[in-house]
Amino acid sequence: MKSGFALKKAVRGFTLIELMIVVVVIAVLAAIAYPSYQEYVRKARRTQAKADIVEYMQLAERYHTVNNTYVGFTLEAQQQRSPREGGTAWYTIAINPAATANAITLVATVSASTAQAKDKCGNLSISQAGAKGNTKGSTADCW
Structure with a gap:
């Protein structure tokens, strides 16, 4: 039979x-982990902005097909859908420069007062010809 002393020695806690x-x-x-997580969050927001401007470009193409011009195409009705889930608008989508009969460029401008301003790609753009651009970083990394 073990003594009481031996039993006390078996029970042990953590040291400081x-x-x-x-x-x-x-x-x-x-x-x-935290900075890496923040980068993935910014990438997800950028991906949503890319999806939005591609969708709006499709609407512009439909408008051009019907009217044979991009002049008169507006984003106001569609702009209310962004951000789709509500909350903070990470990007603002606009036509820049103004649309012509045969050309239009949509730009997703990052909101400077949000955490998304630290994104490595900056503003995103796409033209009617499918030319994609960004204001920071390489286009291959951002698109």
């Missing part, structure tokens, strides 16, 4: 040093 090591490891992981 072990607890501090765990806290440091969690802090290091959080310091690495």
